[in-house]
Amino acid sequence: MSGESVLGCAPAAQPQVLRERGQREVFCGLTGIIWMHRKMQDAFFLVVGSRTCAHLLQSAAGVMIFAEPRFATAIIEERDLAGMADCQDELDRMVDKLLTRRPEIRTLFLVGSCPSEVIKLDLGKTAQRLDAKFAGSTRILNYSGSGIETTFTEGEDACLTALVPEMPSADADEAANLLVVGALPDIVEDQFKRLFDELGIGPVHFLPAKRMAELPKVGPNTVFLLAQPFLTETTGALQRRGAKRLDALFPFGAEGTTDWLRAAAEAFGIDRMHFNRVVAPGRERAKRAIAHRRERLEGKRITFLPDSQLELPLARFLHTELGMMPVEVGTPYLNRELNARELALLPASTRLSEGQDVDLQLDRVRLDRPDLTVCGLGLANPLEAEGLSTKWAIELVFSPIHGFEQAGDLAELFARPLRRRDILRV
Amino acid sequence: MRVATAMQDLHYVLHAPQGDTYADLLFTMIERRGKRPPVTYTTFQARDLGKDTASIFQNAARDAYERFAPKALLVGASCTAELIQDDPAGLAEALELPCPVIPLELPSYQRKENWGAAETFYRVVRQLVDRDVRPSPREGRRPLVNLLGPCALGFRHRDDVLEVRKLLWNLGIDVNCVAPLDAAPDDIRTLGRADFNIVMYPEVGGEAARWLDQALHQPAIRTVPIGVGATRDFIAEVAALAGVDATEALADPQSRMPWWSRSVDSTYLTGKRVFIFGDATHAIAAARIAHEELGFEICGLGCYNREFAREMRAAAAHYGVEPLITDDHLEVEDAILNASPELVLGTQMERHIAKRFGIPCAVISSPVHVQDFPARHSPQMGFEGANVIFDTWVHPLVMGLEEHLLTMFRDDFEFSDEAGPSHLHGAAPVARQQAEPAMPSTRGELAELPTATTIAWTAEAEQELKKVPFFVRGKVRRNTEAFALSQGRGAVDLATLYDAKAHYAR
Numbered sequence: 001m002s003g004e005s006v007l008g009c010a011p012a013a014q015p016q017v018l019r020e021r022g023q024r025e026v027f028c029g030l031t032g033i034i035w036m037h038r039k040m041q042d043a044f045f046l047v048v049g050s051r052t053c054a055h056l057l058q059s060a061a062g063v064m065i066f067a068e069p070r071f072a073t074a075i076i077e078e079r080d081l082a083g084m085a086d087c088q089d090e091l092d093r094m095v096d097k098l099l100t101r102r103p104e105i106r107t108l109f110l111v112g113s114c115p116s117e118v119i120k121l122d123l124g125k126t127a128q129r130l131d132a133k134f135a136g137s138t139r140i141l142n143y144s145g146s147g148i149e150t151t152f153t154e155g156e157d158a159c160l161t162a163l164v165p166e167m168p169s170a171d172a173d174e175a176a177n178l179l180v181v182g183a184l185p186d187i188v189e190d191q192f193k194r195l196f197d198e199l200g201i202g203p204v205h206f207l208p209a210k211r212m213a214e215l216p217k218v219g220p221n222t223v224f225l226l227a228q229p230f231l232t233e234t235t236g237a238l239q240r241r242g243a244k245r246l247d248a249l250f251p252f253g254a255e256g257t258t259d260w261l262r263a264a265a266e267a268f269g270i271d272r273m274h275f276n277r278v279v280a281p282g283r284e285r286a287k288r289a290i291a292h293r294r295e296r297l298e299g300k301r302i303t304f305l306p307d308s309q310l311e312l313p314l315a316r317f318l319h320t321e322l323g324m325m326p327v328e329v330g331t332p333y334l335n336r337e338l339n340a341r342e343l344a345l346l347p348a349s350t351r352l353s354e355g356q357d358v359d360l361q362l363d364r365v366r367l368d369r370p371d372l373t374v375c376g377l378g379l380a381n382p383l384e385a386e387g388l389s390t391k392w393a394i395e396l397v398f399s400p401i402h403g404f405e406q407a408g409d410l411a412e413l414f415a416r417p418l419r420r421r422d423i424l425r426v
Numbered sequence: 427m428r429v430a431t432a433m434q435d436l437h438y439v440l441h442a443p444q445g446d447t448y449a450d451l452l453f454t455m456i457e458r459r460g461k462r463p464p465v466t467y468t469t470f471q472a473r474d475l476g477k478d479t480a481s482i483f484q485n486a487a488r489d490a491y492e493r494f495a496p497k498a499l500l501v502g503a504s505c506t507a508e509l510i511q512d513d514p515a516g517l518a519e520a521l522e523l524p525c526p527v528i529p530l531e532l533p534s535y536q537r538k539e540n541w542g543a544a545e546t547f548y549r550v551v552r553q554l555v556d557r558d559v560r561p562s563p564r565e566g567r568r569p570l571v572n573l574l575g576p577c578a579l580g581f582r583h584r585d586d587v588l589e590v591r592k593l594l595w596n597l598g599i600d601v602n603c604v605a606p607l608d609a610a611p612d613d614i615r616t617l618g619r620a621d622f623n624i625v626m627y628p629e630v631g632g633e634a635a636r637w638l639d640q641a642l643h644q645p646a647i648r649t650v651p652i653g654v655g656a657t658r659d660f661i662a663e664v665a666a667l668a669g670v671d672a673t674e675a676l677a678d679p680q681s682r683m684p685w686w687s688r689s690v691d692s693t694y695l696t697g698k699r700v701f702i703f704g705d706a707t708h709a710i711a712a713a714r715i716a717h718e719e720l721g722f723e724i725c726g727l728g729c730y731n732r733e734f735a736r737e738m739r740a741a742a743a744h745y746g747v748e749p750l751i752t753d754d755h756l757e758v759e760d761a762i763l764n765a766s767p768e769l770v771l772g773t774q775m776e777r778h779i780a781k782r783f784g785i786p787c788a789v790i791s792s793p794v795h796v797q798d799f800p801a802r803h804s805p806q807m808g809f810e811g812a813n814v815i816f817d818t819w820v821h822p823l824v825m826g827l828e829e830h831l832l833t834m835f836r837d838d839f840e841f842s843d844e845a846g847p848s849h850l851h852g853a854a855p856v857a858r859q860q861a862e863p864a865m866p867s868t869r870g871e872l873a874e875l876p877t878a879t880t881i882a883w884t885a886e887a888e889q890e891l892k893k894v895p896f897f898v899r900g901k902v903r904r905n906t907e908a909f910a911l912s913q914g915r916g917a918v919d920l921a922t923l924y925d926a927k928a929h930y931a932r
Binding site: 022023024025026027028029030031050051052055056059060076077078080081114115117118119146147148149151359376377378379380381382384385 | 443444445446447448449450451452453454455458459460461462466467468469470471472474475486489493504505506509510533534535536538
């Protein structure tokens with residue numbers, strides 16, 4: 001926690017990062033739609049892509065696709081490939097039909113995919129044109145969730161980046177406001193809201209908001225906390241609108257959450273004693289909940305394969321609060337600035353890797369034989385069949401894991417596979 | 427991929443952008459395979475476009491060959507790679523790998539998965555089969571056949587293969603090769619050794635069988651043994667082609683379905699309205715079972731694979747229903763609503779539609795979810811398959827006695843039909859209200875759906891309507907309203923309700 005103040009020395013040596021490229025076993029950014037559409041309740045996500053894209057969403061969303069979802073795929077067919085003009089007309093028609101059928105939609109995202117990017121279908125233009133047409137009733141925005149540009153959670157980054165220009169401006173003379181950036185489960189959002197209230201920090205807003213009309217203001221007096229580590233582009237867009245990012249650990253575990261809240265408290269000049277008093281109960285609860293799992297996890301070696309960019313902060317949490325030893329921490333993309341504090345807390349022996357050549361990486365996993373490997377569902381069962389314990393990574397994106405009250409659950413997610421391994425006698 | 431994953435010693439190099447690897451998890455999760463599918467993706471990214479996607483592909487192919495040492499390599503392009511116009515076939519050929527390279531042309535903007543599997547299998551067979559391998563003389567040996575079509579992610583393919591092997595064993599016939607499931611390129615090479623082919627799944631094996639017939643004069647049996655009648659036909663055809671005696675195989679004592687269906691307990695199944703949708707093979711087979719072996723009335727029949735539209739139209743005509751050939755599940759939903767079935771037989775999608783409308787449902791075809799790759803033996807084919815089908819389809823129906831009780835005691839507070847059948851507790855109103863508060867909360871949901879024309883019902887008529895069993899209530903409501911409209915009546919009262927009943931009873 002005092003990494004930066006070591007007697008004026010150069011910052012602690014950071015481990016070398018292994019950069020690889022080869023086959024990447026990751027989701028594309030379209031997957032973000034699955035949680036984004038639950039969060040933004042008056043938004044619809046229309047992917048412009050191929051059957052592969054539709055199939056991906058169907059597989060990834062599992063059962064959810066049957067609950068009259070607010071996403072769909074406009075499938076590019078062969079005749080669309082012949083002439084561009086057609087494509088635009090067809091999209092117009094489709095959007096017309098969609099908005100007639102679902103008049104409650106306030107934001108429509110046209111989401112670009114690999115095929116639409118490769119044929120250079122200008123969805124930006126389409127969005128502008130349609131936006132003018134539906135002005136007053138539905139905003140029509142655009143971002144890309146294509147696999148050639150985005151990896152998994154970067155889809156959320158791209159989506160939020162598209163929302164930033166839509167946020168109303170706050171004047172320079174307005175009071176400071178706090179923005180929490182990154183989609184969080186409602187229950188977590190409410191917990192944070194209560195904590196900020198008790199601390200006396202406010203007004204606090206969340207991006208994304210539940211409804212388009214509730215999009216928060218942003219301006220030079222806005223400070224923001226990232227709830228998620230994968231929001232590089234959104235951070236840039238907010239900074240360009242004058243907002244300032246508060247540097248903090250990400251709110252995982254007792255320490256991470258405390259540090260994250262402290263950054264906001266300091267920005268709002270909250271008294272240290274008051275801060276400690278407000279934070280103490282939650283922090284203690286978190287520590288107690290984590291302690292239950294410590295026995296199972298302490299000293300265990302863990303490898304993360306790249307997936308969501310959550311790998312770094314989670315490895316930090318598991319190391320500092322549960323005593324696990326990260327062997328390799330892979331991330332699809334490493335933003336050193338956003339993760340500076342996280343990096344400083346990882347043990348120097350950690351092998352960091354950015355990008356992936358999955359076969360080489362699996363060779364390393366087999367050589368390292370970590371006690372637990374965090375990986376995607378395409379790799380989990382095959383690794384289990386080789387006798388390696390795994391924790392499938394997607395759950396970390398879909399489950400509530402942020403904040404004090406979820407710290408125990410978060411630890412449990414990693415403890416469970418190991419416990420199960422001990423229980424089973426078949 | 428389903429073909430590549432099914433096979434051994436074969437590797438597939440797929441030119442595809444990052445993210446397409448999601449397909450892996452269909453195999454590792456839904457089918458719970460303990461191995462990664464033998465597929466290498468090039469996973470190119472935006473920064474690669476326009477310069478080195480071709481060399482990325484070549485490197486991936488070379489590395490895959492070195493790492494996995496396959497006996498044959500498939501190469502192809504995904505929908506995105508199709509657009510960037512690298513030529514996987516030419517690029518792979520230029521590498522001069524010491525194994526056969528099979529290029530796949532899968533036009534993803536025109537065709538779909540089943541077609542892709544059939545085409546891939548056909549390409550594999552065509553390129554690898556050794557035309558000089560022919561059956562040995564028949565004297566002194568048992569007939570030899572190939573089983574074509576079973577593959578990865580196939581609905582009950584694993585157990586169907588066992589069941590068909592058992593049937594053939596009883597007939598005194600040996601199996602030369604099952605393909606693509608578990609076959610290696612070397613097995614494909616010797617397909618010609620068999621006397622004839624059995625096309626278990628026309629969706630996957632049909633094309634390859636056609637080519638084998640042309641190139642090697644290997645005839646094919648195309649009757650799919652799903653259902654007791656179809657199994658008997660299958661046995662008779664196979665026996666005739668192989669020149670063996672079918673008597674013993676036909677008299678399988680394990681075939682319990684015919685008696686189960688004849689037992690008085692099953693009389694309440696008579697005339698139950700059933701809606702069937704799935705891949706053409708399973709849907710058509712299901713229709714025959716429903717009609718001939720369970721005594722159901724078919725009120726809807728359709729498939730999602732248009733390659734088999736002709737067969738589907740013929741079957742639908744046979745049962746006097748409109749064929750539904752579509753891959754739009756909203757269209758299927760509409761058709762189900764219009765048909766007001768008492769049982770839906772379909773895929774995972776229809777299962778969800780049926781759940782939403784509170785209609786019993788059983789799964790007969792892919793796409794299916796993980797629960798339909800069961801640990802226990804559960805074939806669809808052969809006599810054991812018919813046993814499985816009987817249990818599976820009857821289970822979701824309200825049991826006969828329960829149905830009577832529901833009608834008799836409908837106003838009893840703890841026995842009302844609002845509570846739903848006991849075994850469909852998942853759809854019971856209390857649970858549903860908690861889980862999905864936005865949904866209409868009573869079981870008579872068909873009746874709750876908004877109709878295009880809202881005609882007022884008198885309280886009396888509404889009360890009477892409630893006495894109609896819930897599974898036909900929606901239909902009665904719609905019929906009555908249509909009748910009232912056609913008669914120019916402004917509201918539905920008791921008289922209108924019974925006039926309509928009389929009208930439709932004709």
